[in-house]
Amino acid sequence: MEFIFYFILRRFFISLQTDSERLILRKGLIFRRIYYVPISSVTVISQKRTPLLRLLRARKVTVRTLSGKISFYLRSYERFDPLPKPKTKVKLRARFGSSALCAFTHTRALGAAVVFAAAISRVGSVLGSGYYNGIIAAIEQTAVGLSDFLDSLRITVPRITTVIAVFTGAAWLFAFINNLLKLSRFCLTLSEGFAKTSHGTFTLYEEVLVTNDLGAVLTRRTASTLAFKAAPMYCFGTLLFPALKEKKRRSLLRIFLGTKPPAALEAAPPKRALLGHISCPLWWSAANALLLFLCCITGSDPILRTVLWSGLSLSLWYCILYFLYMRQSGVSKTHSMLVISARKGTALHTLTLPKAAEYRRFDRNIFQTFTGLCDVCIFCRGKLKLKLKNMYYAKLSELL
Secondary structure (H helix, E strand, O other), X not given: OHHHHHHHXXXXXXXXXXXXXXXXXXXXXXXXXXXXXXXXXXXXXXXXXXXXXXXXXXXXXXEEEOOOEEEEEEEOOOOOOOOOOOOEEEEEEOOHHHHHHHHHHHOOHHHHHHHHHHHHHHXXXXXXXXXXXXXXXXXXXXXXXXXXXXXXXXXXXXXXXXXXXXXXXXXXXXXXXXXXHHHOOOEEEEEOOEEEEEEOOOOEEEEEEEOOOOOOEEEEEOHHHHHHOEEEEEEOOEXXXXXXXXXXXXXXXXHXXXXXXXXXXXXXXXXXXXXHHOHHHHHHHHHHHHHHHHHHHHOOOHHHHHHHHHHHHHHHHHHXXXXXXXXXXXXXXXXXXXXXXXXXXXXXXXXXXXXXXXXXXXXXXXXXXXXXXXXXXXXXXXXXXXXXXXXXXXXXXXXX
């Protein structure tokens, strides 16, 4: 419905004016909205062309600022160049392995299950219930085959567990292939004050970032990126490059920020703060172990024991992962740059930002006051926030 109103009938609903200083967009017919966007506040201009838009020779344009974003549709021959076009300096193309690693890190099992379920439902509503029933039957038959294979190995697993495992695996594979097609043919073009990325196979994406006044460059590491020693880079919520080794990442940071980043972190969490970093998965492990012990004594349902065993394994895995994140957390500062690395969610985030762009806050509870520890929060442009826990207060006060 949005596509019909804002593309086919956009002559009646949309009016766009641009000059060297601002962008004026008028949307609506009865209820009219007028957007005034200064060109100096624009951070990212992205264009998206789905197969349907490519067939109709159109594109969807999104203009992002630090305050929000606006979107509208244009035809392919309609020019929209509010930003200047400087000469290209560097052009980098991502290899297939780099794109595959980034797609792997972007794929989440829970989100993939939701997307896969929605896709199956859409197939059933468009193509008929026969296709929907065929997909469900294929999942059930695969689960039966998996159960028979495990039974031959004398491994007893409830049928519902194999069905959930097969559905989750199919959903994850579906989401991974979708992300891989989205990140294929990734190309980064660097010029003076701007960075342009283009990628995609069926749906084509193109983003132009203004790099004159960067707030921060984010590097996101997970267990897989730690194993391959390569991690994707982001800026203003936009992917700069799928996965880079440490040496190339530092070179790219030097181009973006205009100065060489520090080689190592100067302050790191002490070893005695380990329990504070892994406390959440550790408590989950203890609770799962206790419930599993009680289930083994009472002889409860095998499905419940399978769930508890899975929860215990997952909690222990996160204990190990959070320990590795703690070993690579810390803060470093030079005369013109600040680098902070800390865990956020289930990933290790590293923010590299100019000294003038950061705003910091120290937090201390009653236990940290007596032990000489503190938590430090770093805020920067683009609504980025990173909190590093259990650091030496005296050392951080001297460093920051």
